Amino acid sequence: MPAGVDPGIPSVARMYDYYLGGKDNFASDREAAEKMIVIGRRMGNDVREMARENRGFLGRAVRHLAESGVRQFIDIGAGLPTRENVHQVAQRHSSDARVVYVDNDPTVLVHARTLLAGDPGTIVLPGDLRSPSAIFDDQAVRAHIDFGRPFAVLLLAVLHFVQEDEAAAQIVSQVRDRLTPGSHLVLSHVYRGDGDQTAVSAGQRVYSTTTSGGIAGRDLPQITSYFTGLTLLDPGIVQVQAWRPPGDVPVDLARAGILGAVGRMD
Template sequence: MSNDHGWVPPGVDTTVPSPARVYDYWLGGGHNFAPDRVLAEQIQKIMPGVRDAARLNRSFLRRAALFMVEQGVRQFLDIGSGIPTVGNLHEIVQAEAPDCRVVYVDKDPVAVAHSELILAGNGNTAVLQSDLRDLDAIFEADSTRKLIDFDQPVGLFMLLLLHFVPDEWDPVSIVGQYRDRLVPGSYLALSHVAAEARPEGMDEAVQTYNVKSSQNQAYPRTRDEVAAFFTGFDLVEPGLVGCPSWRPDGDGDFSVNAEINVVPYAGVAVKP
């Protein structure tokens, strides 16, 4: 990224790595700072497949979004949306159905600031800076109410988000609060780092991330723990699987490293 940080909100400490900006770097984006790149490269040396894992998650987003559009969903809420890069949710769904509306939510002020720049002029999108636990702020925001009719089904995305939520926050309950505010026919797409995955360097990579990014700890979870997030939803086929195994379009949706293919769990479910 350019050294011109004039667009960065006042008070943002760009010397501290953030998950959104590290992920942006792995995806090949340009909206990150030197500390983000240093940490991203350090983790990549420890766990060579981490960039591929990020790519697989991005491909899952596309397939899940297109699936929801096919089911008739026209409004979307993306929690922990990160920094817009090529292949964002609004680009995918609006290319299929131009009337689709998307509200992005992230707590990182840099992610929100750059989202505002990217989304300027697109009246069917909005971005909010908020913690995922502050549901009232998210659901009652003027921009949310303008774009989303909560009497109609919503596509809810929580991708690579909940492994940054500690158990003491009761993340299953948090997801349940979102579920309870959505009408039947709404969908949840979710991906989460798998505790059972053991690709080269993963344990050390998690430990390194937690040391270097002390404000954003990572908590890989087991398959059963991730499945609990879908309580009250019905998983659609093929259920909760390794990220690329969710309705792949072809071999390109998989990594050549079989161990990387199971690093993020992924699933889509509908509220009955």
């Protein structure tokens, strides 16, 4: 167990691992995750399926960017390694793709470094979502990423753990300020929709006991504002399962879930 990890406090990264069927989690993570699964059912959602759909969005977005010529990716709040990670998808299309994984969870850092020890195209660094400028200015990041060329920043299912609306908006603003022409922002975020607000409050109480300290679902105008100054790639901001799926997937913005989009700096 990494130093500083308290197995009695649920970790959002390990809960997400549990949703995806992983085994890198403790009893406290499983207990909290199961509570969220029950709450999700009250809202008409399968939390496990939502996690899988978010991973599917990651894969499709990274694949599209790699096919479009993007060779550099910074994944902030990367979470525990699973199948179809950013580097696996990107390197499948270009062996010279370079990836930086950033997370503040000691468990994530240990597992990711072990998995990627033999991959010179990837590095794993500690970093805080709340300080994106420190991530971009990190010497290891600057040595690995050529900011004179297009790159993509991924904020997948992580910004909603910043509960203060102004702080979340400031984080994304700092990220956008660093994007050079041809660079992209890939973002997914919990969307509160028109669902059972009692269930929403129950979910917030569960996450208040975790390492994140809470969770904040946001509405469509708030999530749209994160892409200010960027050109949204088709189909725009939709539920993650509806972003360039292999088949037809209806979009129902009245229903809570996870919205996702990819924006390009022109």
